[in-house]
Amino acid sequence: SITPLDATISTLTxxxxxxMIFLIVAIIGLxxxxxxxxxxxxxxxxxxxxxxxxxxxHPIERDDTYAEAVELDSTLARAAENIQKADKAQxxxxxxxxxxxxxxxxxxxxxxxxxxxxxxxxxxxxxxVIVDEAKxxxxxxxxxxxxxxxxxxxxxxxxxxxxxxxxxxxQMKKYEVYRx
Numbered sequence: 001s002i003t004p005l006d007a008t009i010s011t012l013t014x015x016x017x018x019x020m021i022f023l024i025v026a027i028i029g030l031x032x033x034x035x036x037x038x039x040x041x042x043x044x045x046x047x048x049x050x051x052x053x054x055x056x057x058h059p060i061e062r063d064d065t066y067a068e069a070v071e072l073d074s075t076l077a078r079a080a081e082n083i084q085k086a087d088k089a090q091x092x093x094x095x096x097x098x099x100x101x102x103x104x105x106x107x108x109x110x111x112x113x114x115x116x117x118x119x120x121x122x123x124x125x126x127x128x129v130i131v132d133e134a135k136x137x138x139x140x141x142x143x144x145x146x147x148x149x150x151x152x153x154x155x156x157x158x159x160x161x162x163x164x165x166x167x168x169x170x171q172m173k174k175y176e177v178y179r180x
Contacts, residue, residue, distance in 0.1 A: 042069060048060070048073075052076060052080055059074070101137065129174055133174075
């Protein structure tokens with residue numbers, strides 16, 4: 001009567017080993033599948049995201065990627081586009097600021113040289129142009145500082161009226177000396 005018990009134990013042990021081998025193969029297969037579906041896209045996104053500070057981002061092009069990875073990838077692609085736009089705006093701003101700062105400096109330098117070369121041109125009007133342009137230069141620098149404070153949310157914008165006609169007339173007076 002013990003023999004059938006030994007055979008049953010042997011059969012159950014063999015079945016347990018087969019189930020264990022099947023489970024190990026299934027776990028390994030599932031791990032490989034999840035690695036390809038989840039980890040590989042995340043590795044590709046992470047590699048691309050490391051280049052994000054340069055504004056360069058190459059979205060992954062895989063159809064078998066899960067939705068969250070696709071959404072993260074598109075978010076990073078939009079961030080890269082925004083970085084590129086901000087970088088371009090910064091370059092344009094620097095170019096415009098350089099030009100706007102150069103204009104009063106040129107006027108100050110030109111009037112100063114004119115008064116050195118031609119002492120009879122050392123008039124109150126010409127000296128006033130130099131003072132006005134120095135003030136304009138100072139205002140431009142203050143505007144840049146205000147822009148910096150505005151970006152840091154340290155100041156608020158306030159609306160005020162501005163007479164552009166009077167401003168243009170005032171600016172044109174500075175250039176009357178050059179009329180022939």
